[in-house]
Amino acid sequence: MPLLVMKFGGTSVATLDRIRRAAKRVGREVANGYDVIVIVSAMSGETNKLVGFVEETGPFYDAREYDAVVSSGENVTAGLMALTLQEMEVPARSWQGWQVPLLTTDAHASARIEEIPTANLNAKFGEGMRVAVVAGFQGISPEGRITTLGRGGSDTTAVAFAAAFGAERCDIYTDVDGVYTTDPRITTKARKLDRIAFEEMLELASLGAKVLQTRSVELAMRYKVRLRVLSSFEEPSDDAGTLVCPEEEIMESNVVAGVAYSRDEAKMTLQSVEDRPGIAAAIFGPLAEAGVNVDMIVQNISDGGITDMTFSCPVGEVARAEKAMDDAKAAGDISFASLIADKDVAKVSIVGIGMRSHAGVAAKMFQTLRDEGVNIKVITTSEIKVSVLIDRKYMELAVQALHDAFELEKAA
Amino acid sequence: MPLLVMKFGGTSVATLDRIRRAAKRVGREVANGYDVIVIVSAMSGETNKLVGFVEETGPFYDAREYDAVVSSGENVTAGLMALTLQEMEVPARSWQGWQVPLLTTDAHASARIEEIPTANLNAKFGEGMRVAVVAGFQGISPEGRITTLGRGGSDTTAVAFAAAFGAERCDIYTDVDGVYTTDPRITTKARKLDRIAFEEMLELASLGAKVLQTRSVELAMRYKVRLRVLSSFEEPSDDAGTLVCPEEEIMESNVVAGVAYSRDEAKMTLQSVEDRPGIAAAIFGPLAEAGVNVDMIVQNISDGGITDMTFSCPVGEVARAEKAMDDAKAAGDISFASLIADKDVAKVSIVGIGMRSHAGVAAKMFQTLRDEGVNIKVITTSEIKVSVLIDRKYMELAVQALHDAFELEKAA
Structure with missing residues (x-):
């Protein structure tokens, strides 16, 4: 079955109502015939609360314990999203980083992904699971301890899953509806781009357009993962958002993209x-x-x-x-x-x-x-x-x- | 090195200040020459919040996802307790149920403990770890999914660890300072017992004295684990609380204990x-x-x-x-x-x-x-x-x- 990766950020899963709205989008893709891997962030505010607790324990904290504490927010969202999908009669289950397993280096708090073996998830897809809800931002070190991926970790998790599982596309749901020619707050003439090349997105991301984390775009470019950025607050449609893709897929484009x-x-x-x-x-x-x-x-x-x-x-x-x-x-x-x-x-x-x-x-x-x-x-x-x-x-x-x-x- | 198990319930770890106070008690036992296994509950209120989220997703929820969500509260406390101990220069690390591993049946939401292999923790004690902070109430099923132990699960976790590791004693810190001859709210003549036999405690627990969960007392009796119930809000002393022990250890006792x-x-x-x-x-x-x-x-x-x-x-x-x-x-x-x-x-x-x-x-x-x-x-x-x-x-x-x-x- 063709496979999609869908990633929902903190504001898209901030409440159970929003989780329900996100789950409906997932259900729509399942009805379209896709198996889906959903990557979730913590409910917005949760990670900051946990980081605050850790910082309160002392200034020179152990990054391994930081990771054990901070990763728990994503686990909660993953379970709640799986439950919500099941309630909609979509066969789903949650996966924590160590269960997948998502193997990382032992650079705690800013670990790099080493490998994502596909056997466990594929076995469950083979048994009828249609959606794997994966806790983003986290993995497991060679020593068997929980790691987190640092800034932009959930976007990077999503792209890495799309690469490992050969997904048709990786949809990043966020609170903006796509990539614009420039910041719409500066000129009302700013136009949403339907498509943008990886290289362009990379320059825009590192230049301050805060839509996608640089690291996830680099990874998408290397593995040619087609990324779509779109808003979880808009009505679903097939041409929503902006597709970030290899430049061969962009037939016509302006000399300057943004x-x-x-x-x-x-x-x-x-x-x-x-x-x-x-x-x-x-x-x-x-x-x-x-x-x-x-x-x-x-x-x-x-x-x-x-x-x-x-x-x-x-x-x-x-x-x-x-x-x-x-x-x-x-x-x-x-x-x-x-x-x-x-x-x-x-x-x-x-x-x-x-x-x-x-x-x-x-x-x-x-x-x-x-x-x-x-x-x-x-x-x-x-x-x-x-x-x-x-x-x-x-x-x-x-x-x-x-x-x-x-x-x-x-x-x- | 002799080993103690110390268990702190939700009110004893409700805030970082209280976690610090609990950590000081742990540090005191380490200074006394003990290796310590600390079992922690979730910060009070957290588990109820998570259960509320799960129940909001729908009436017939999947107990496996319930467990994945609800267990996260204990993980947070375990990490924070380890960090606080490290800050006091006590070599400590946190352990989630699957890391120990604490092996259970697959009866999600009310799993029974099958076995606690001691190799992982003992290897780290051998390398200089003095305190293993274990997230209570949780384990891992034969299928590799997270389980929770149901009501009184943290007390039961503590007793099971004490049995598996041959601990000298299992101290249960709670918000009462021991077991009384009767409820002090009913008569001011109620007296704190220094010692009580397992069999007596079992009858008292199941009759409504809410100090210890029946299940943990049964387990303690079967494995002859000496249990001490004491308050985390009192000054530490060697004869604090009530010792629940085999009746051979009680020299003199009233005909009626309570x-x-x-x-x-x-x-x-x-x-x-x-x-x-x-x-x-x-x-x-x-x-x-x-x-x-x-x-x-x-x-x-x-x-x-x-x-x-x-x-x-x-x-x-x-x-x-x-x-x-x-x-x-x-x-x-x-x-x-x-x-x-x-x-x-x-x-x-x-x-x-x-x-x-x-x-x-x-x-x-x-x-x-x-x-x-x-x-x-x-x-x-x-x-x-x-x-x-x-x-x-x-x-x-x-x-x-x-x-x-x-x-x-x-x-x-």
Whole structure:
């Protein structure tokens, strides 16, 4: 029988009424002839409550016990979803991570999935089970202890199951109805995309569109799992949501798929750095060790062995970056005249696989921003994206202008 | 190293502060040189919340899913207790039922313990673990699904661990400070017992003294596990609580150990029953099938092949009993003139292993009640107990008078 994976996040299973609504969607796919693996999160608020308990026990807690406590929220939802499906006469049962088993590394609280043997679930599908309700976010370590997968773990669980069981599709039910050309709160012209390529979604996810966790998109891309993002609060329909898929499946597309932004960036400039081989490592090594997430890097042309080095990072990490640079200077590892932090910048990016075959996309972006009087502070590009750092006050204007310039309100 | 089992009920782990207090008691025993197995219940209120969720999904729920959901409360407490002990620098880890493993039958929601292999825990004790915190009330079925043990399951878990690991003692921490000669709310002369024999405790537990679950006392008696009942809200001391132990360990004891009562009883009389071989089976078979817990039974002397049959049951089961008898009469299985239900009776019992070697105990009980003008409706006796059914309005008077007559306020 063809198989679907359906994942419901915390807000989609927050109450028994919502669990019932989600179960109806599952029942609809079973009636359509699918076997279904349902991945559930904890009822919203539950995981935070459990994390709070753990943190209250002390500051340096054992991640193994953290996992044992925090994973229990998903177990509750899995059982309740199975019961609700049974009440609708859909043959269902719940599975905890260790029962599947979902085998992970022993990196507690942020474990990686190693393997999902399919024998146990397939045996039960063979005996007439139509729905396996799996507690998301959790697995079992080689030592037999419960692990959790860390941030975005339930999305990742869903994609991993879809890959292991060869599912036709992996539907991620959330509280937004799909992926948009940009944030609808910034321009009402934002349009929901019917399809988006994995590579585009990956750039959008890591650029701040909080629909899907980067990790789950990477996994979907690697195993070519077709992902659909859709809202559990809308009426079911066959073309609901956004399909994230290999680019071959997208016949026509705009050159630019979307405009992403990241509001709280900082631009850091090290002035009068001694330019010598290994200087980049001497700067960015200590920053990485200090936990500073450096994003864009620009080095000015050297003038007499002296240069300026500019990088961007989240504004919340400026203090850490300053301390790391001062320490490196004090230790004699680098020399610079001063470190200037500009905390009032934002990043705006255009993303699209069409850029690969279309010249002039970056130029059109720069021209659009110039026409609006927006000064560009830093530029970085990849094959399918162009990002610029600008003054934060122009961010919304820039997003709107780029959305208009590339006519993203129109479908291809 | 000598080993103790310590069990903390729901009120003893209701908050993180209380978990900390319980952990301190555990730490004290570790400092005394014991390895400890701690059995925990869910934080009070949690299990009821989860049961409520399950019941909301529908009236005929799958007991396997019920178990998967309801068992999660104990997992949370086990992890939090392990973390709290670690914070106090006591080497501890949590164990869920399937990790131990605690092997049970597949009678979900009321499973029986089959075996507790000791290898896993003992290996960790050998590696330096001093405390194993075990989630109570749960185990794993032969099919690998989570089971729960039903009412009193956590006490039973504790006793079973004490038996399997040859523990020196099993301490049951609860919200009362021990077993009393009678309910202190009925007479201020009620005295806490230092020791009580298993057989006595069993009679007291099943007669309504709600300190320990009958099932756990039976298990303790079978495996000679010394049980101590004590309060987690009192300062620790070596002679706290009540020790439930083999009668050989009780040097001196009163003839009567305690006076128990059960308030909500009903006395049912079948009048003019045809007295023939098999009539008792014809009456009590249907009652058992209807789920009526028949306690005392008295049959009058037969007069011309016609007799009266009297039995007692909880007052809440009277309607069921009436229906079962009417149905049996309609089916022609029994014949009787009428069924009279007296819903205003209570049961009062005296219990003590000393009765075996002392004559006249029952006579003294009857005389005491007569002197108070209390009419006895039904009497039953066993080797170590005498029970009477009386009008409910005399219940407190009867308990007080018997407590005085047998001088239970004085230690032996």
